[in-house]
Amino acid sequence: MAMRHLITGQGNCAPDGASSSNPFGNLANAIFGQSSKAQSIKELPGSAVNVPTTSELGTAAPLSTIPGSENEFKQDQLPLARGADFIRGGPSHDWVESFRPPGLPEFAVPDAQLKEFEQIFNSTGPTFGPPVMDGPPQRVLSGVLRSFLASGQAGVPFQPVPVPALGLSESDKQCIRDRSCIMARHILADQPEEYIQAQVNTLLHSLDIDSNYRMKGPMHGPYPEMEEYWNQSQSAMRSGPMHNAADKWITEFGKQNNNPEEWAHSFEQQYGSNGWASEFEQHQSQMAMTGGMNMANLAAMEQSRMLAQTLASNNDPKFQVCRIPLNIEHSMEENSKFFQFVSKMSRGELIIEDNQVKQGSASQSSGWADEFQTQYNANANSWADQFVHEEMSQGADKWASEFSTEYNQGGLNENWIDEFSKMRVDDEWAEEFSGGTFGESSADPWVDEFQNQLSASKQNSGASRGVYVFSDMNPYVGHPNPMQEGQELFRKGLLSEAVLALEAEVLKNPDNAEGWRLLGVTHAENDDDQQAIAAMMRAQEADPTNLEVLLALGVSHTNELEQGEALRYLHRWLQNHPKYGGIAPPQPTDSPYGPDVIRLFNEAAQMSPEDADVHIVLGVLYNLSREYDKAIAAFKTALQLKPQDYSLWNKLGATQANSIQSADAILAYQQALDLKPNYVRAWANMGISYANQGLYEDSIRYYVRAVAMNPKADNAWQYLRISLSNASRADMIAACDSRNLDVLQKEFPL
Amino acid sequence: MDGSSLKSAQLLEQMRLHMATDAGKDIAKKVGLVYQFNIAPKKIGVDEEIFVVDLKKGEVTKGPYEGKPDATFSFTDSDFLSIATGKMNPQIAFIRGAIKIKGSISAAQKFTPDIFPKPSKL
Numbered sequence: 040m041a042m043r044h045l046i047t048g049q050g051n052c053a054p055d056g057a058s059s060s061n062p063f064g065n066l067a068n069a070i071f072g073q074s075s076k077a078q079s080i081k082e083l084p085g086s087a088v089n090v091p092t093t094s095e096l097g098t099a100a101p102l103s104t105i106p107g108s109e110n111e112f113k114q115d116q117l118p119l120a121r122g123a124d125f126i127r128g129g130p131s132h133d134w135v136e137s138f139r140p141p142g143l144p145e146f147a148v149p150d151a152q153l154k155e156f157e158q159i160f161n162s163t164g165p166t167f168g169p170p171v172m173d174g175p176p177q178r179v180l181s182g183v184l185r186s187f188l189a190s191g192q193a194g195v196p197f198q199p200v201p202v203p204a205l206g207l208s209e210s211d212k213q214c215i216r217d218r219s220c221i222m223a224r225h226i227l228a229d230q231p232e233e234y235i236q237a238q239v240n241t242l243l244h245s246l247d248i249d250s251n252y253r254m255k256g257p258m259h260g261p262y263p264e265m266e267e268y269w270n271q272s273q274s275a276m277r278s279g280p281m282h283n284a285a286d287k288w289i290t291e292f293g294k295q296n297n298n299p300e301e302w303a304h305s306f307e308q309q310y311g312s313n314g315w316a317s318e319f320e321q322h323q324s325q326m327a328m329t330g331g332m333n334m335a336n337l338a339a340m341e342q343s344r345m346l347a348q349t350l351a352s353n354n355d356p357k358f359q360v361c362r363i364p365l366n367i368e369h370s371m372e373e374n375s376k377f378f379q380f381v382s383k384m385s386r387g388e389l390i391i392e393d394n395q396v397k398q399g400s401a402s403q404s405s406g407w408a409d410e411f412q413t414q415y416n417a418n419a420n421s422w423a424d425q426f427v428h429e430e431m432s433q434g435a436d437k438w439a440s441e442f443s444t445e446y447n448q449g450g451l452n453e454n455w456i457d458e459f460s461k462m463r464v465d466d467e468w469a470e471e472f473s474g475g476t477f478g479e480s481s482a483d484p485w486v487d488e489f490q491n492q493l494s495a496s497k498q499n500s501g502a503s504r505g506v507y508v509f510s511d512m513n514p515y516v517g518h519p520n521p522m523q524e525g526q527e528l529f530r531k532g533l534l535s536e537a538v539l540a541l542e543a544e545v546l547k548n549p550d551n552a553e554g555w556r557l558l559g560v561t562h563a564e565n566d567d568d569q570q571a572i573a574a575m576m577r578a579q580e581a582d583p584t585n586l587e588v589l590l591a592l593g594v595s596h597t598n599e600l601e602q603g604e605a606l607r608y609l610h611r612w613l614q615n616h617p618k619y620g621g622i623a624p625p626q627p628t629d630s631p632y633g634p635d636v637i638r639l640f641n642e643a644a645q646m647s648p649e650d651a652d653v654h655i656v657l658g659v660l661y662n663l664s665r666e667y668d669k670a671i672a673a674f675k676t677a678l679q680l681k682p683q684d685y686s687l688w689n690k691l692g693a694t695q696a697n698s699i700q701s702a703d704a705i706l707a708y709q710q711a712l713d714l715k716p717n718y719v720r721a722w723a724n725m726g727i728s729y730a731n732q733g734l735y736e737d738s739i740r741y742y743v744r745a746v747a748m749n750p751k752a753d754n755a756w757q758y759l760r761i762s763l764s765n766a767s768r769a770d771m772i773a774a775c776d777s778r779n780l781d782v783l784q785k786e787f788p789l
Numbered sequence: 790m791d792g793s794s795l796k797s798a799q800l801l802e803q804m805r806l807h808m809a810t811d812a813g814k815d816i817a818k819k820v821g822l823v824y825q826f827n828i829a830p831k832k833i834g835v836d837e838e839i840f841v842v843d844l845k846k847g848e849v850t851k852g853p854y855e856g857k858p859d860a861t862f863s864f865t866d867s868d869f870l871s872i873a874t875g876k877m878n879p880q881i882a883f884i885r886g887a888i889k890i891k892g893s894i895s896a897a898q899k900f901t902p903d904i905f906p907k908p909s910k911l
Contacts (some may be wrong), residue, residue: 062911154799270870373870568910594911598910599796600796601796602794602799602868662911665799690911692909693910693911694909697803698909699803699810701810704909719882724909727908728909731906731907732812733812737831753876754874757874757902758907760875761875764903767840
C-alpha cells in the first residue's frame, strides 16, 4: 500500500513539481467539464487530423489522459512530498550504504542517524500541512488560469491581473508555458494563430514567465510536446528516479528499523522529550490531514511503533504508566481505527467535550494538540509540556501520580483513556515491539510490497511479453486514412509520429497485417524491440506466413537474446518460403537445432546466391551462434546485393560491434545513417560502440540524439545513464533521470 | 559459454571478447577482482550455471573458480541481464532478494553495470 502511494504520488508529478500540477489539473477539469457537454474540438490547429469528440472517448477518459490532472487530490499528500524529497536526494546514495550491515561501526553513528531523521522530518514535515494544501500561490495561479480560460471562451483579449510573486521554479514555469500553449490551442482552435499567441503571451507575461517559447509547427503540433511531458512524468515512475528514491528510502528505513532504540534515544537527546512529544503530536495532526489514506495510516503506525517501542523498552516508571491505560491489541485494523479516531479528532470531526467524544463541526483544521489544548484550557500547558515539566521537576517515581492529578485538574480524567481503550487499540501493540521481531516482521512484507509494485509498474510500462501497449494520446484516432498517413510518416523518417498513425490504423483494422508489420518495423527502427515483437506477433496472427514478419520476429528475438524463439521464427521463414520451402522438413518443430537450420540456409544460399534475404537470415543465424566472422561475411554479401538497405548496414555494424570491432561498426552505422538520418536504432548503436571503446563522452552525444528522437527508447536512456556516470558527469544524471531532453541536448550537442 | 541456453551467457561471451580490448583492460585494471556468477534460468539456486569473470586476469570462463572468488553472486538469468544492462539497480536487486551475495562486501560494491559491454542491436 505504502509503496503504491509513494510511487504513484511520485510518478504523477515529480518532474514537474507539485505546485504547478494542481492548478493545471483544475484548469483541465474546467476545460473538460465544459467541453464534454456538447462541444467537440473538430479540427486541430494546422493539421488535417480529426480529434475524437470528448463524448466519443467517454466523459471520464479525457480527464485521466491530461497530464497534470491525474488525481490531483493525491498530489498534495504525503507520498508526493516524500517522493519528491527522495528524487532530490537522487542517486548519490550508493551501494555502500545498502550493503553494509547496520551493525558495523561506521554505520551506527548516532549523529548520522539523527541527521537522517531530521532530514526526513524536515522535508516531510512542512509539506504535509495545510499551508501547502491550500497554499496561496496555487490559488492565485489557479485563479489566473481560470480567468485566462474564461477570456478565451468569451473571445476577448485576456486582461492580465497583477499577481504577487509566486516563486515558481524554472521547471514550473516551463511546464506552465508549454501546457498553456497546448491548452490554448485546444480551447481556441477556431481562433487565428496570432490571437492564440497573444493570449498565451499575455498570460505568461502576467505570471512573469519568459515567453520566448516557440509555438510548434503544425505537424509536430502540440502532441509531441504533450507526449514529452507525459513521458517525463511516466518515466519517473518507471526507471531511474524511482530506484534511486527507493534506494534512499530503503537505506533510511533500514537504519531506523534496525536501531529503533538508538533512533529514539538520539532524537530525544536532541530535542528533549518535550520536542519528542510535540513532534509526535504534530506528526499526528499532519498525518491526519492526509486522512483516510493508507499511506497515512502506515506512516502513522510507523510513528506509533517507534513510540510504543520507546515506551516499552524504557523501564522508567513514567513510561510504564502509559502501558496500563493503553489497552491495546495487536492488529492492523484496530490500529487504524485508533488513527481514524485521532485523525477525526484533529480534523475537528470529533471533539472531546466533557470527556465525551462528540461530532464536531469538521471545519476546524487545527491539529490534535490544539484541540486538546483548547478543550482543557484550565491547564495552560499542553499535555506534552506538562509531561516534560513533570519529568524535569519531579522525581520520576512521583511522576505517575502527578500525572494523573494534573490530568484531573485539567479536566481530563480516565474517560479520556477509556476512549482509547474503547477504540480497542491495545497493549500488545506496545508489547510486540519490545520483542526483537520488529525488524524482520515488518521489513519483509514491506519489501514484498515494494517488489510487487515494481513488477506492476514494469508491466504498466509495457514490459509484459507480447502484449502491445498503445499510446495514451493518439491524435490520429479518427483520421480518415491513418495507414496512408503512417506510411508517409515512416517514409519521412518521423518514426514516433508514424507509430501513432499506425496504431490508429490497427485500432481501426485489427486484422491489417501490413499495418501491424509496419508498426513493428517502425518500433524496431525506433529501438524498441519489445513493442516490435508485440506488433509483429499480431501481424503474424493476421498473416501467419508473411516472410518479412517472420524475419523481423527472428531479428527482434535475437536482439532480446532469446535464441530459442529467434531460431523458431527463422526456421519458419524457410519453411514458408515458396522457393526454399522444399528444403526444410515441412513439419513444425518447436525447438529447431541451430546448426541444422544454418545448414538448411546454406543450401538455400547455394540454390540462389543472388537472394540477399537468405544471406540476411544467415547473418542473423550466425549472430545467434556467435560465429561473428561468418555473420559479418553473410551481411557483407547481402549488402553487395542490396547496398541501399540501411537496416542491413546497421545489422553489419551491430555484428561488428558485438565482436569487438567497434571502430568498423561505427563506419557501418554511418552508412545506415546517411541513408536514413532518423534511424534511432543506429544512433543508439553508435553510442554503444563508443561506450564499449571507453569513449563515454562521445557515446553520450549519440545516446542523447537517440532519446531525443524517441523519448521512449528505454535502453538508450539506461545506457545514457551509465555513460554519464562513467564520464564523471554525475551533474547530468538528474536530468537523465527526469528525462529532461532540453538540458541534455544543450549540454551534449552532436 | 557454448552450449548454454542462458541469455546471460551471450552477454558474458561478449564480455569475454571485450576483455581483449583496451576498454576491457581498463575495466579489469580498475576493478581487479574475481567475481563468480551463479546464474539460474528461473529460480535462484535451481539448475545454476556458473561463470567466472576474472577481472584480475581479464578473463571470462565457464565453471566454478578454482580458489576463492572475491565475491559470488547468485541471480536468475533475466535479473542478471537487467542489472548488466542498467535496467535494474544492483542495490534494489539485492534488497529485493534478486541477488544473493557471498564474499567480500566491498568487492561486491564494485559490481555495477559499468563493467559490462553493451550488446548492439541488429
